[in-house]
Amino acid sequence: MRKEEILSLLKPAIISDRPYLPADAASATPAAVLVIIHYHKEEDSPHVFLTKRSSNLKSHRGEISFPGGRYIESDGTLLATALRETEEEVGIAFTPEQVAGSLRAVHTMTSNHFIVPFVTVQDILPKYRTAASEVEAVIDVPLIETLRSIEPDTEHYGLAQDAFKFTYGNNVIWGATARILKQLHGLLIDR
Secondary structure, eight states, X not given: OOHHHHHHHHTXXXXXXXXXXXXXXXXXXXXEEEEEEEOOTTOSSOEEEEEEEOTTSSSSTTOEEOSEEEOOGGGOSHHHHHHHHHHHHHOOOOOGGGOOEEOOOEEOSSSOEEEEEEEEEESSOOXXXXXXXXXXXXXEEEHHHHHTTOEEOGGGTTTOTTOEXXXXXXXXXXXXXXXXXXXHHHHXXXX
């Protein structure tokens, strides 16, 4: 699936004219992530860039997530939060013009965060460097293969009846990250 096809399939769901402000989070903590879909030189298949959070963090330690984090007042918008956090965590500086827009916001199951997932589709992933205090590892997975691994997340039904999970190798992707991937699944696989 080439870049143009992905952008075409995402277009109906992408929100590009709404900046998302912290007030949109209501009583939840506002946060934003960047969904980085990209290609490798030797492959035509898209990949998605994920991180394994450091086991030293206070919340969501050791979980697989997209680069991103909490809004701070100096960000101004949640897009700025996603870009700042991505640069802090993995050293990749994207510009607002490189972002196609956002998918629907999701809530975390356990920590009351309102997360806006912004999406960028890149021909090649720029070089990255992880911040060891926040990121334990980078998990760069084939997008379509990972999306096809969807299954009900019965382990977390107590938190949400509509919980799903994805797997790649030994990595289990659940929670808010899985709900964002579920949106991509609906747009790219289950269309």
